[in-house]
Amino acid sequence: xxxxxxxxxxxxxxxxxxxxxxxxxxxxxxxxxxxxxxxxxxxxxxxxxxxxxxxxxxxxxxxxxxxxxxxxxxxxxxxxxxxxxxxxxxxxxxxxxxxxxxxxxxxxxxxxxxxxxxxxxxxxxxxxxxxxxxxxxxxxxxxxxxxxxxxxxxxxxxxxxxxxxxxxxxxxxxxxxxxxxxxxxxxxxxxxxxxxxxxxxxxxxxxxxxxxxxxxxxxxxxxxxxxxxxxxxxxxxxxxxxxxxxxxxxxxxxxxxxxxxxxxxxxxxxxxxxxxxxxxxxxxxxxxxxxxxxxxxxxxxxxxxxxxxxxxxxxxxxxxxxxxxxxxxxxxxxxxxxxxxxxxxx
Amino acid sequence: xxxxxxxxxxxxxxxxxxxxxxxxxxxxxxxxxxxxxxxxxxxxxxxxxxxxxxxxxxxxxxxxxxxxxxxxxxxxxxxxxxxxxxxxxxxxxxxxxxxxxxxxxxxxxxxxxxxxxxxxxxxxxxxxxxxxxxxxxxxxxxxxxxxxxxxxxxxxxxxxxxxxxxxxxxxxxxxxxxxxxxxxxxxxxxxxxxxxxxxxxxxxxxxxxxxxxxxxxxxxxxxxxxxxxxxxxxxxxxxxxxxxxxxxxxxxxxxxxxxxxxxxxxxxxxxxxxxxxxxxxxxxxxxxxxxxxxxxxxxxxxxxxxxxxxxxxxxxxxxxxxxxxxxxxxxxxxxxxxxxxxxxxx
Numbered sequence: 121x122x123x124x125x126x127x128x129x130x131x132x133x134x135x136x137x138x139x140x141x142x143x144x145x146x147x148x149x150x151x152x153x154x155x156x157x158x159x160x161x162x163x164x165x166x167x168x169x170x171x172x173x174x175x176x177x178x179x180x181x182x183x184x185x186x187x188x189x190x191x192x193x194x195x196x197x198x199x200x201x202x203x204x205x206x207x208x209x210x211x212x213x214x215x216x217x218x219x220x221x222x223x224x225x226x227x228x229x230x231x232x233x234x235x236x237x238x239x240x241x242x243x244x245x246x247x248x249x250x251x252x253x254x255x256x257x258x259x260x261x262x263x264x265x266x267x268x269x270x271x272x273x274x275x276x277x278x279x280x281x282x283x284x285x286x287x288x289x290x291x292x293x294x295x296x297x298x299x300x301x302x303x304x305x306x307x308x309x310x311x312x313x314x315x316x317x318x319x320x321x322x323x324x325x326x327x328x329x330x331x332x333x334x335x336x337x338x339x340x341x342x343x344x345x346x347x348x349x350x351x352x353x354x355x356x357x358x359x360x361x362x363x364x365x366x367x368x369x370x371x372x373x374x375x376x377x378x379x380x381x382x383x384x385x386x387x388x389x390x391x392x393x394x395x396x397x398x399x400x401x402x403x404x405x406x407x408x409x410x411x412x413x414x415x416x417x418x419x420x421x422x423x424x425x426x427x428x429x430x431x432x433x434x435x436x437x438x439x440x441x442x443x444x445x446x447x448x449x450x451x452x453x454x455x456x457x458x459x460x461x462x463x464x465x466x
Numbered sequence: 467x468x469x470x471x472x473x474x475x476x477x478x479x480x481x482x483x484x485x486x487x488x489x490x491x492x493x494x495x496x497x498x499x500x501x502x503x504x505x506x507x508x509x510x511x512x513x514x515x516x517x518x519x520x521x522x523x524x525x526x527x528x529x530x531x532x533x534x535x536x537x538x539x540x541x542x543x544x545x546x547x548x549x550x551x552x553x554x555x556x557x558x559x560x561x562x563x564x565x566x567x568x569x570x571x572x573x574x575x576x577x578x579x580x581x582x583x584x585x586x587x588x589x590x591x592x593x594x595x596x597x598x599x600x601x602x603x604x605x606x607x608x609x610x611x612x613x614x615x616x617x618x619x620x621x622x623x624x625x626x627x628x629x630x631x632x633x634x635x636x637x638x639x640x641x642x643x644x645x646x647x648x649x650x651x652x653x654x655x656x657x658x659x660x661x662x663x664x665x666x667x668x669x670x671x672x673x674x675x676x677x678x679x680x681x682x683x684x685x686x687x688x689x690x691x692x693x694x695x696x697x698x699x700x701x702x703x704x705x706x707x708x709x710x711x712x713x714x715x716x717x718x719x720x721x722x723x724x725x726x727x728x729x730x731x732x733x734x735x736x737x738x739x740x741x742x743x744x745x746x747x748x749x750x751x752x753x754x755x756x757x758x759x760x761x762x763x764x765x766x767x768x769x770x771x772x773x774x775x776x777x778x779x780x781x782x783x784x785x786x787x788x789x790x791x792x793x794x795x796x797x798x799x800x801x802x803x804x805x806x807x808x809x810x811x812x
Binding site: 167170171174219220226227244246247249250251252253254256257258260261263267268269272273276277279280281283284286287291309 | 512513514516517520565569572573590591592593595596597598599600602603604606607609610611612613614615618619622623625626627629630632633634636637651655
């Protein structure tokens with residue numbers, strides 16, 4: 121039995137949970153997340169007094185915090201207390217993520233997120249653009265507090281990629297010519313990139329061997345792609361209460377996600393054009409009809425298979441490293457994601 | 467005669483210009499600006515292929531480029547060719563500035579800048595928010611290419627301050643309770659901070675003595691405040707052709723600039739409320755009446771005196787350092803600003 125499983129209360133023990141969830145796995149990271157909370161709250165002090173309460177509002181600690189969890193898990197080293205560098209790196213990736221959410225909500229015209237007003241609604245879109253910028257800047261300012269420029273280098277490049285992914289998604293909105301390659305490219309940039317860097321930083325800051333750092337980073341990338349496809353699938357098949365948003369939210373957002381992409385490939389040409397009009401809000405969405413067609417063409421299985429494929433690619437990167445401390449923990453994330461797909465209403 | 471004045475063609479010789487302008491002073495920096503142009507154009511390659519042409523559009527090289535000029539002048543060391551580090555630092559501050567312009571134009575709903583469509587108009591506000599983010603990220607990515615984290619540290623903090631300044635300005639829009647202290651605070655953050663950092667980086671990267679670096683940075687700060695007040699004054703008294711925008715643009719933007727602040731202080735209470743309504747666009751702007759009142763209360767002289775005071779504070783920081791190469795060149799900037807105020811239509 122590996123050393124990390126010998127704790128009296130194993131921090132990542134999910135044996136009591138009938139269907140493992142990310143929340144259950146991350147529950148084992150309580151001291152880490154609590155240190156992260158404290159650290160993030162302290163950051164508010166760094167903002168100019170006039171915008172402190174606004175920054176505080178945006179530094180929402182109620183999210184799933186998958187990216188910080190990836191930092192902690194990839195840097196797992198039987199720590200009883202979380203290493204300061206990992207907490208700082210976790211804060212950096214979370215702040216970048218929070219900044220993108222603030223800007224996303226402006227662009228999507230979203231009023232609510234996690235059951236409260238978005239920054240755009242609370243402070244107005246103008247202030248929200250600038251607040252997002254201030255959060256980005258502060259993330260990079262924290263990144264500059266490591267001894268070398270490596271964290272700044274990685275995080276600033278990642279941030280640019282996340283933005284590029286969002287831009288490409290925006291430019292493709294409502295286009296009938298979006299290919300599967302386009303979809304993969306978009307989610308690789310907008311989601312997988314920050315997953316990748318979170319894993320990279322966790323391993324790197326724990327002084328893992330360079331080859332392991334690279335493999336863990338690639339694990340993160342494929343997990344990120346798998347997670348985004350899962351999330352896009354959950355938009356149609358999820359449990360509204362559990363995922364916390366209305367089903368089919370993406371449907372009329374103009375974004376082409378994989379379930380819609382697959383459906384489009386199956387539909388006759390004329391029907392495809394009608395669907396595009398619905399996706400872009402040019403005509404009312406026939407969500408019941410589209411769900412029926414998804415069922416007819418078995419879209420769920422095709423998309424679920426795509427998630428599975430990415431999970432397999434993720435796991436492949438860990439295969440060479442069975443004895444590294446983070447390996448079994450990262451493997452559990454794959455199990456959770458598999459189990460989550462299974463529990464979506466097919 | 468100091469060494470730098472002994473060049474056959476002194477790069478900063480402004481003796482032929484009857485009224486010195488920033489343009490004339492910066493003309494002496496042609497090789498530097500040309501190196502900066504080349505460097506900025508190269509940066510476009512770093513962006514993801516899908517957004518390269520958009521980044522290229524935003525990396526506009528037609529601006530005044532005061533911040534890069536401050537980097538080059540503060541780092542002046544009789545260079546015949548511009549030092550690579552100064553070019554890189556100049557690119558960093560210019561990219562941060564360009565990113566803020568992209569976001570400013572979205573928030574102000576501006577369609578045109580420098581006689582062409584703004585990014586917001588050309589690509590839509592959604593893409594423009596993300597493009598601004600990508601430019602910010604790339605600026606920080608370049609900052610991470612210096613050997614230490616110092617440039618990242620300085621620039622990310624500065625960027626946050628610039629955003630904070632813009633947020634405070636936004637929150638104060640249309641308020642009757644804006645004080646002179648508020649105005650100073652806003653322009654210190656939104657303008658003077660990046661001027662300060664530009665000067666700091668120029669001197670620092672040229673290995674100037676720490677005390678000199680600090681003084682040059684403070685020079686930059688006061689010059690930035692002076693420049694912003696001058697710019698706000700030019701909005702009412704400038705030559706439309708020369709400043710390239712319609713007079714009184716700020717008048718109905720909701721922003722309280724020093725000329726309006728001073729006018730408000732002079733007006734009776736009831737009139738003050740009417741003026742605020744005009745500034746916020748709640749009632750039609752009586753620009754002719756307001757100009758007449760400004761003339762009646764001699765607002766021009768009061769604001770011009772404020773510029774002069776800041777110029778004096780800027781110069782004070784250079785007084786201890788008459789023999790440093792950048793000193794006379796930075797001093798010329800003060801002369802130019804003085805001369806520019808003189809040439810505004812009083």
